[in-house]
Amino acid sequence: MLRISAKTGEGVEAVLDAIVERIPAPAGDPDAPPRALIFDSSYDQYRGVVAFVRVVDGVFTPREQLRAMALGTRFEAQEIGFMSPAMRPVQELRAGEVGYVITGLKDVSELRVGDTLTGEKRSAAAAVPGYKDVKPMVFAGLFPTESDDYPELRDALEKLKLNDAALFYEPETSQALGFGFRCGFLGLLHMEIVRERLEREFDLDLIVTAPNVAYRVKPMNGEWVEVHTPADLPDAFDEVEEPYIKASIIVPKEYVGTVMELNNDRRGRFDHLEYLSEQRVHLTYEMPLGEIVLDYYDQLKSRTRGYASFDYDISGFRPGDLARVDILVGGESVDALSLIVHRDFAFERGKALVEKLREEIPRQMFDVAIQAAIGARIIARETVKARRKDVLAKCYGGDISRKRKLLEKQKAGKKRMKQVGGVEVPQEAFLAVLNLNETAKR
Amino acid sequence: MAARHLYVHLPFCSSRCGYCDFVTVVGRRAEHGGYVEALLRELELERTLLADPLESVYLGGGTPTLTERGALEHLLDALPPATEVTVEANPETVTPGLASLLAGRATRVSLGAQTFSPALLETLGRVASPDDVRAAVYALRDAGIDNISLDLIYGIPGQEPADLARDLAEAVALEPEHISAYELEAKPGTRFTHAHGAELERQADSMESYFERVVETLTSAGFRWYETANFCRSPELVGGRDLRAGHNLGYWLGRDYLGLGVGAVSTIESRRWRNTPSLARYVSSLAGRKRPPREVEELSRDVRVTERVMLGLRLDEPLPLAPLEHALDPVELERFAKLGLVELGVVPDRRAEGGDPGTLTLTRRGRFVGGGLTARLLA
Numbered sequence: 001m002l003r004i005s006a007k008t009g010e011g012v013e014a015v016l017d018a019i020v021e022r023i024p025a026p027a028g029d030p031d032a033p034p035r036a037l038i039f040d041s042s043y044d045q046y047r048g049v050v051a052f053v054r055v056v057d058g059v060f061t062p063r064e065q066l067r068a069m070a071l072g073t074r075f076e077a078q079e080i081g082f083m084s085p086a087m088r089p090v091q092e093l094r095a096g097e098v099g100y101v102i103t104g105l106k107d108v109s110e111l112r113v114g115d116t117l118t119g120e121k122r123s124a125a126a127a128v129p130g131y132k133d134v135k136p137m138v139f140a141g142l143f144p145t146e147s148d149d150y151p152e153l154r155d156a157l158e159k160l161k162l163n164d165a166a167l168f169y170e171p172e173t174s175q176a177l178g179f180g181f182r183c184g185f186l187g188l189l190h191m192e193i194v195r196e197r198l199e200r201e202f203d204l205d206l207i208v209t210a211p212n213v214a215y216r217v218k219p220m221n222g223e224w225v226e227v228h229t230p231a232d233l234p235d236a237f238d239e240v241e242e243p244y245i246k247a248s249i250i251v252p253k254e255y256v257g258t259v260m261e262l263n264n265d266r267r268g269r270f271d272h273l274e275y276l277s278e279q280r281v282h283l284t285y286e287m288p289l290g291e292i293v294l295d296y297y298d299q300l301k302s303r304t305r306g307y308a309s310f311d312y313d314i315s316g317f318r319p320g321d322l323a324r325v326d327i328l329v330g331g332e333s334v335d336a337l338s339l340i341v342h343r344d345f346a347f348e349r350g351k352a353l354v355e356k357l358r359e360e361i362p363r364q365m366f367d368v369a370i371q372a373a374i375g376a377r378i379i380a381r382e383t384v385k386a387r388r389k390d391v392l393a394k395c396y397g398g399d400i401s402r403k404r405k406l407l408e409k410q411k412a413g414k415k416r417m418k419q420v421g422g423v424e425v426p427q428e429a430f431l432a433v434l435n436l437n438e439t440a441k442r
Numbered sequence: 443m444a445a446r447h448l449y450v451h452l453p454f455c456s457s458r459c460g461y462c463d464f465v466t467v468v469g470r471r472a473e474h475g476g477y478v479e480a481l482l483r484e485l486e487l488e489r490t491l492l493a494d495p496l497e498s499v500y501l502g503g504g505t506p507t508l509t510e511r512g513a514l515e516h517l518l519d520a521l522p523p524a525t526e527v528t529v530e531a532n533p534e535t536v537t538p539g540l541a542s543l544l545a546g547r548a549t550r551v552s553l554g555a556q557t558f559s560p561a562l563l564e565t566l567g568r569v570a571s572p573d574d575v576r577a578a579v580y581a582l583r584d585a586g587i588d589n590i591s592l593d594l595i596y597g598i599p600g601q602e603p604a605d606l607a608r609d610l611a612e613a614v615a616l617e618p619e620h621i622s623a624y625e626l627e628a629k630p631g632t633r634f635t636h637a638h639g640a641e642l643e644r645q646a647d648s649m650e651s652y653f654e655r656v657v658e659t660l661t662s663a664g665f666r667w668y669e670t671a672n673f674c675r676s677p678e679l680v681g682g683r684d685l686r687a688g689h690n691l692g693y694w695l696g697r698d699y700l701g702l703g704v705g706a707v708s709t710i711e712s713r714r715w716r717n718t719p720s721l722a723r724y725v726s727s728l729a730g731r732k733r734p735p736r737e738v739e740e741l742s743r744d745v746r747v748t749e750r751v752m753l754g755l756r757l758d759e760p761l762p763l764a765p766l767e768h769a770l771d772p773v774e775l776e777r778f779a780k781l782g783l784v785e786l787g788v789v790p791d792r793r794a795e796g797g798d799p800g801t802l803t804l805t806r807r808g809r810f811v812g813g814g815l816t817a818r819l820l821a
Contacts, residue, residue, distance in 0.1 A: 365778075365781075365808075365811040365815060365818075366781045387650070387811055387814065388650040388653075388810055388811070389649060389650040389654075389810050389811065390810070390811040390812070390813045390814035391653075391671075391809075391810070391811070392670070392813050393624045393625040393626075393627050394624045394627070394670075394671050395670075395693070395752075395753065395756065396690060396693055397693045397699050397701060397707055397709065398464070398701070398705075398706070398707045399707075400693065400707075400709070400714075400749055400753070401714065401739060404745065404748060404749055404752060407748070407752055407820070410813070410814075410817040411817050411820060411821045414817060414818065414821050422774075422777050
C-alpha cells in the first residue's frame with residue numbers, strides 16, 4: 001500500500017519507484033534498425049505534423065532521414081525529444097523510450113497513427129504490428145450550415161483524423177444540404193465528441209443528419225457491399241444485414257418492466273437477467289444497433305428517471321427484414337431524409353416523419369405533398385396547404401425603399417432554405433428525423 | 443426626364459393615430475401659413491424638375507384638410523395645374539364649406555373612413571364617427587366632386603369577419619369611385635404596434651380569409667381589383683372612365699415623382715431623397731431660400747429593376763419583361779406559370795431572335811401571394 005496525494009504530490013516518487021520495480025523494462029534491441037510506433041500525433045501551425053512515438057528498436061537521432069513504413073512518406077526529423085510535460089529536445093531516442101518527432105510535414109494526411117517510423121538508410125524489415133483497424137459502425141452526414149465553410153470542415157476533419165484513427169469520412173453530396181462529409185464513428189459517444197470538437201475547436205456551424213448504422217447488402221446477383229447512407233441502399237437486393245449489439249443495462253428493479261418494454265419496441269431479444277443486489281438488476285439484450293442510434297439512450301433515461309446505466313458491444317452482423325423509406329417533397333425524393341427501417345415499422349415511421357415534416361415545412365405558394373414511399377409504393381402522405389395571402393399591405397412613393405428592404409430580407413431568408421422540387425425546406429426539417437421515434441411512440 | 447407627378451405633404455393633424463408612421467404635427471395652427479410659404483418656396487427651387495403639364499398632384503398628410511383654410515386655399519391655387527388633383531381628407535373635417543373650396547381646385551378626394559364600427563374606430567384612435575364618413579361623402583357629392591376614394595383598414599384587433607362584411611357593405615353603399623383596403627400594418631416604433639403587436643401576430647392566419655373576403659366582395663360589387671390593395675369602379679360600369687388613382691399609378695409604374703414638404707420623398711431617375719422630418723428645420727431652411735436637409739439614396743440599376751418588378755407586379759396589368767428579364771429566375775417563372783400563378787404573354791409581333799420577351803402578369807390566384815412570388819422571382 002502506497003500513501004500518495006495527487007493534490008500535494010506527496011508520495012509520488014514512491015509510485016514511480018514502484019512502477020520501475022514491478023513493470024518489466026521494454027524488450028527491444030537497441031542495436032537493430034530503428035523502429036517506432038506512432039501512437040498519436042498533432043499539428044503545429046509552425047512545425048507541421050508532430051508524431052508521438054514509442055521506440056521499439058534501435059536509436060533515433062535528429063536530422064535523420066526517416067520513412068513511415070505503411071504510407072511510404074519520407075521526411076527529415078527536425079527535432080526529437082521527450083514530453084516532460086512540455087517538449088524537451090534530446091539528441092537521441094532509444095529503444096523503450098517514448099517521445100516526439102517533429103516531421104515538418106505540412107499535410108496531415110501524410111502520417112497516420114498506427115504506422116511505423118524507421119530509418120531511411122537502416123530500414124527495419126517489418127513494421128510494428130500497429131493497431132487493429134477499428135470499423136466505424138455509426139454514420140452521419142456532416143454539412144456546414146453555410147456552404148462556404150466546406151473547405152474549413154474538410155481541413156478540420158483532416159486534423160481530427162490525425163489523432164483519431166477511428167474517425168472515417170468521405171465526401172458526400174446531398175441535393176438538399178449541398179457538399180459535406182459522410183462520417184463514420186465507433187459509436188454514439190464518438191459521434192457526439194467529434195461533433196462537439198468540430199464546433200468548439202474549429203468554430204464550425206454544422207448540420208448533422210440523423211445517424212444510421214452500416215449495412216451489409218447483397219444486391220441481386222452481386223457481391224456483398226457495405227452501405228453507409230440510406231440513399232445508397234438499392235431498391236432491390238437479395239439480402240441485407242445490420243449490426244447487432246449486446247446491450248448491458250443496469251437498473252433499479254422497479255424499472256425492469258419499462259426497460260423490457262422499451263427494448264421490445266426496439267426489436268431487442270432478451271438474453272439474461274441477473275440481480276446484482278436486492279435493488280439492482282443487470283439486463284442483457286441482443287439488439288440491432290440501428291434501433292439505438294437515434295434516441296434510445298434518452299428514452300431509457302427518461303423512462304427510468306435517470307437511474308438506468310447502459311453499455312454495449314458490437315456483436316456482429318445479422319440478416320434483417322429491412323426496407324428503405326424515401327421521403328418525397330413536391331414529388332421529388334429528398335436524399336437526406338431517406339431512412340432504413342424494419343419493414344414492420346416502415347409505415348409507422350414513414351407516417352410519423354411526414355407528419356413531422358408537415359409541421360416543419362412552411363406553407364408555400366402552392367400545395368406541397370409530402371410522401372413516404374418504399375420503392376414506388378406510397379405508404380404515407382400529408383399536404384402542406386398553400387398560402388392564400390402573401391402581400392405587402394400598401395406601397396407608395398414614401399416607403400418604396402422600406403418595402404424594397406423588406407423584400408430583400410425575404411429574399412435573403414429564402415436563400416438560407418434548401419430548395420427541393422421548388423419547395424423551400426428549412427434546415428430544421430432535415431433534423432425532423434432525429435426526433436422521430438419519440439413522436440412515433442407517443 | 444422631368445417628373446409628371448407631384449406629391450405635397452401637409453403634416454398637420456388634430457391628434458395622432460396610433461398606427462400612423464407618417465411625419466405628422468399636432469396643433470400649431472399658427473404655423474400653417476408659414477409652412478405653406480415654405481412649400482411654395484421649395485416648389486420654386488425644384489420647378490425645373492417638373493414636367494409641364496403635370497399628370498397628377500397629390501396632397502397627403504397628415505390631414506391636409508385640417509390645414510388652416512386660407513393657407514390651404516392659397517396652396518391649391520399656387521400649385522401647378524394637373525390632370526388629377528387629389529386631396530386626402532379626414533371625414534370629420536369635410537364641411538360643406540371645405541367641400542366647395544375643394545370642388546373648384548381638386549378633381550379627387552380620398553377619405554380616410556377606415557371602418558364603420560365605432561368600437562374599432564376607437565381602437566384605431568380615429569376621431570371621425572361612421573356618420574361623419576357618410577356626411578363627408580354627401581357634402582363632397584353636393585359640391586360636385588365626382589371622384590371619391592374611401593380608405594378602409596381591416597385586421598383591426600377585435601374585428602370579426604362580420605364587422606369586415608359590414609364595413610365593405612357600408613363602403614359600397616356610399617358608391618365611391620375608388621376603395622383602398624389595407625391590412626393594418628404593425629409598423630415598427632408606433633404606439634399601436636407596442637400596444638397591439640402581439641394580437642396582430644396572433645390573428646395573422648385569419649387575415650387570409652379577410653383579404654379574400656375584401657377582394658371577393660368588391661369585385662362582385664363591380665370594382666376592378668387593379669392593385670394589391672386598391673379597387674376602382676370597373677370602366678364598363680362608368681362609361682369607360684379610368685378611375686384608377688393616377689398619382690399612385692405613377693409610383694407603381696416606376697415613374698419619377700417630386701415630393702415637397704417635411705419628410706416628403708422624391709425619386710428622380712437614379713436618385714431618391716427624403717426631406718428632413720423636422721418641421722422647424724424644414725421651414726427655417728426654406729425661409730433662407732435654401733433646400734431643406736435631405737437624406738439621399740442613390741439607386742443602382744439593380745435596385746431600380748427590383749423596385750420595378752416589386753411595384754409592377756402589384757398591378758393587374760402585364761409587366762413588360764424587356765428591361766427586367768435578366769433579373770428574374772427563369773426556372774421559377776416557368777414553375778409559377780405551370781402552377782397557374784403567373785401568365786407569360788408573348789408580344790404578337792415578336793421578332794425571331796433577340797425579340798421582345800413579352801410580358802408577365804400575375805393570375806388572380808397569383809396576386810394573393812404576389813409578395814412571395816416577387817421575392818422568389820427576384821432571388
